[in-house]
Amino acid sequence: MANHKSALKRIRSNEAKRLRNRYQHKTTRTFIKRLKESENKAEAEELLKKVTGMIDKLAKNNIIHKNKAANQKSKLTKLVASL
Numbered sequence: 001m002a003n004h005k006s007a008l009k010r011i012r013s014n015e016a017k018r019l020r021n022r023y024q025h026k027t028t029r030t031f032i033k034r035l036k037e038s039e040n041k042a043e044a045e046e047l048l049k050k051v052t053g054m055i056d057k058l059a060k061n062n063i064i065h066k067n068k069a070a071n072q073k074s075k076l077t078k079l080v081a082s083l
Contacts, residue, residue, distance in 0.1 A: 021061070024057070024058060024061075025063055027054070028051070028058055031051045031054060032051055032076065035079075035080075036076075039083070040083075041080070041083040044083055045080055048077065051076060052073055052076075055069045055072055055073055056069065056073075
């Protein structure tokens with residue numbers, strides 16, 4: 001266990017950040033799943049805008065890699081275009 005005050009604070013802040021990152025990542029995955037299941041093109045386009053922003057935010061905060069974000073956005077855009 002940590003002995004310094006700053007190390008204890010770091011442990012607390014890391015846990016808070018971990019939980020926030022996990023929540024954001026899981027929420028984004030849920031929206032991606034919802035987008036893949038949608039059959040209505042207008043609804044899918046609206047969801048795509050929202051999901052794209054969420055993916056960009058994850059990549060910006062280094063929760064996912066920027067190339068993974070680009071690949072996901074590309075695949076989802078192709079999916080919506082094919083509807």
